[in-house]
Amino acid sequence: MQIKVREARQEDYHLLCQFIELVDNDFYPPLSMRGNGIEQRVWECLSGPDSYYLIAEDGISTEHTAGKILGVIGCRKYWKSKNDAYINLMCVHPEFRKKGISKVICEELESRTIAEGIRKLYVCTWSTNVAAMQFYQVNGFIPYCIVKNDRGNGVDTIHYRKRTV
Numbered sequence: 075m076q077i078k079v080r081e082a083r084q085e086d087y088h089l090l091c092q093f094i095e096l097v098d099n100d101f102y103p104p105l106s107m108r109g110n111g112i113e114q115r116v117w118e119c120l121s122g123p124d125s126y127y128l129i130a131e132d133g134i135s136t137e138h139t140a141g142k143i144l145g146v147i148g149c150r151k152y153w154k155s156k157n158d159a160y161i162n163l164m165c166v167h168p169e170f171r172k173k174g175i176s177k178v179i180c181e182e183l184e185s186r187t188i189a190e191g192i193r194k195l196y197v198c199t200w201s202t203n204v205a206a207m208q209f210y211q212v213n214g215f216i217p218y219c220i221v222k223n224d225r226g227n228g229v230d231t232i233h234y235r236k237r238t239v
Contacts, residue, residue: 082126098112147163157194193239201231
């Protein structure tokens with residue numbers, strides 16, 4: 075598999091919604107239960123001037139991968155200041171996990187944001203998402219704030235940041 079990363083377009087709206095619905099229950103709480111739900115989240119990111127998604131696809135596209143999103147990362151630039159961006163979503167298709175897709179899309183996002191003058195990336199996850207916590211730490215993100223029981227049932231929100239330059 076050869077991973078190709080591209081910026082999502084308006085015409086990807088339905089494909090992105092379907093993909094996020096596929097991984098919805100991997101999030102705590104599910105994305106469909108947050109704010110105005112998945113459709114509104116996708117629409118706001120696609121139509122916002124300071125936000126976007128990057129989509130990972132198979133550059134060679136086999137019968138198994140044709141038309142499938144392998145992974146997605148989303149960001150909102152100028153989050154806390156003009157030099158910051160917040161990663162608002164990162165997920166990989168269940169069939170393609172443990173193949174380095176998260177690393178590829180995260181590195182591509184980092185490269186793009188650096189080129190846009192972003193100097194810090196922020197992201198958060200929950201305390202029972204061990205895979206995400208390990209991923210962020212291995213990739214240079216440092217935990218800087220823990221909000222205890224933020225997600226209920228003893229599940230904390232852990233905030234990370236990374237200086238990109």
